[in-house]
Amino acid sequence: MIRLHNIKSKLFFLVGPLLFFIILWLPIEGLSDSGKAILACTSWIAIWWITEPVSLVVTSLLPILIFPLSGALPIEETTSSYGNPFIYLFMGGFVMGLAIEKWDLHRRIAFKIIGIVGVNERKILLGIMIATAFISMWISNSATAIMMLPIGLSVVDHFHARQPFSRNIMLGIAYSSSIGGMATLIGTPPNIILAGIVKNSLGVEISFFNWMIFALPFATILLLLVWFYLSGFGSAKPEIQETLQLDSMHPMTKGEKRVLMIVGGMAFLWITRTFIWNRWMPYLDDTMIAILGAILMLVVPSGEKGERLLDWKTASKLPWGILILFGAGLAIAKGFSTTDLTGWLGGLFTHLGFLPVGIIMLLVFFSINFLTEISSNTATASIMLPLLVTLAQSLKFDAMPLLAGAAISASCAFMLPVATPPNAIVFSSEQVTIKQMARTGFVANIVSVLLTFLFVKYVWGFIFG
Numbered sequence: 001m002i003r004l005h006n007i008k009s010k011l012f013f014l015v016g017p018l019l020f021f022i023i024l025w026l027p028i029e030g031l032s033d034s035g036k037a038i039l040a041c042t043s044w045i046a047i048w049w050i051t052e053p054v055s056l057v058v059t060s061l062l063p064i065l066i067f068p069l070s071g072a073l074p075i076e077e078t079t080s081s082y083g084n085p086f087i088y089l090f091m092g093g094f095v096m097g098l099a100i101e102k103w104d105l106h107r108r109i110a111f112k113i114i115g116i117v118g119v120n121e122r123k124i125l126l127g128i129m130i131a132t133a134f135i136s137m138w139i140s141n142s143a144t145a146i147m148m149l150p151i152g153l154s155v156v157d158h159f160h161a162r163q164p165f166s167r168n169i170m171l172g173i174a175y176s177s178s179i180g181g182m183a184t185l186i187g188t189p190p191n192i193i194l195a196g197i198v199k200n201s202l203g204v205e206i207s208f209f210n211w212m213i214f215a216l217p218f219a220t221i222l223l224l225l226v227w228f229y230l231s232g233f234g235s236a237k238p239e240i241q242e243t244l245q246l247d248s249m250h251p252m253t254k255g256e257k258r259v260l261m262i263v264g265g266m267a268f269l270w271i272t273r274t275f276i277w278n279r280w281m282p283y284l285d286d287t288m289i290a291i292l293g294a295i296l297m298l299v300v301p302s303g304e305k306g307e308r309l310l311d312w313k314t315a316s317k318l319p320w321g322i323l324i325l326f327g328a329g330l331a332i333a334k335g336f337s338t339t340d341l342t343g344w345l346g347g348l349f350t351h352l353g354f355l356p357v358g359i360i361m362l363l364v365f366f367s368i369n370f371l372t373e374i375s376s377n378t379a380t381a382s383i384m385l386p387l388l389v390t391l392a393q394s395l396k397f398d399a400m401p402l403l404a405g406a407a408i409s410a411s412c413a414f415m416l417p418v419a420t421p422p423n424a425i426v427f428s429s430e431q432v433t434i435k436q437m438a439r440t441g442f443v444a445n446i447v448s449v450l451l452t453f454l455f456v457k458y459v460w461g462f463i464f465g
Helices: 002-025 033-051 056-070 075-083 085-102 105-117 121-136 141-158 165-181 189-202 208-235 254-272 286-299 320-338 341-352 357-371 377-395 399-409 421-427 434-458 460-464
Strands: none
Touching: 002 033, 002 056, 033 056, 033 320, 033 341, 033 377, 056 075, 056 320, 075 320, 085 105, 085 141, 085 189, 085 254, 085 286, 085 320, 105 121, 105 141, 105 254, 121 141, 121 165, 121 208, 141 165, 141 421, 165 208, 165 421, 165 434, 189 208, 189 320, 189 377, 189 399, 208 254, 208 399, 208 434, 208 460, 254 286, 320 341, 320 377, 341 377, 357 377, 357 399, 357 434, 377 399, 399 434, 399 460, 421 434, 434 460
């Protein structure tokens, strides 16, 4: 099995550059040399992103080399994408997440929510899912799942590993880690990629507040639907009224209080920026607020042992690879928008014009959703969103709902352990099998895509229209 995987890996390692040279040398009518170069480069990157013969980060550095060499984009324009403001927005969010983790604030939030709702199996499952989703709104879904897994296992042990309750606790942590991240711009990578591509390609800003107004109700409804689905599979027995006893938390430290104040303050600034602070500070944006939060974490004293809330040694552990991957996605988007590749692809997409817009959107959402089961949601969004801008423009319908739905669909992969880090993390607990995750996740995928379609079709216009 391992040998077969190695053979496939070597094969796809060769397929990427081979496809690049074939497209580059192939005469393509109606497409300029620079447009052909972007198509060739994107094909190579997409093959390696999906099949992963090398690390995603290594692949994400390819544009810096092959874009200028092939004539796709000059080196200055290519590398500027790796310094896009949205990358720093996400970096600021990562730094604040590390501070939350260092001071154990996530654990206190989780225990508080579980303590409020947890009196039987069904309510305990809901409490864990709400706590997980809330934490995932502010830090990465991977970190959230890692933080919540020990809490979930302690709950499982309390109920003597009773099935299917134990399995559904694990699935609830995985799924709500992904669902919660959709509610904020910093919660999951596809959201940041969406905001960056929309700003660069369409000249439209998606603010932290506007996205939250749209996505928080969506995430809340999806979370409740998934909870109802999980608890309906025998995980909850109403006649059982055991009260969950978790280890009591220590009194809140000065450092923990200060981290909570900074995170709360940054959330308040993000939410109120567009209708309060921009009146006096028109240049203030969400990236500046994120960096302010990160700087405060690094300079404010913790009040204990003379240390600060966060030192750079700890902060430097943030996932740089994800930030590099963002840059690659934005470089691809810039290549699409600055060459004639968009127009050329638009001519191909016009063949879909006979289909109703709603059917096209559903096909796109389902395709992206199931593609993400076998590839990174960040990579999927980076590849697909520039293509969808072209699709919408060629068929002359509003690109924004299509792009928003596609970004959300890329975060709704619930079937396989390889689909998202939270799925892999809870799978490692050995409380759920691949077959169980696939069966449960398939239904969750279908529900999430249909809900996404309804929201972008009927809710998006009220907020962004």
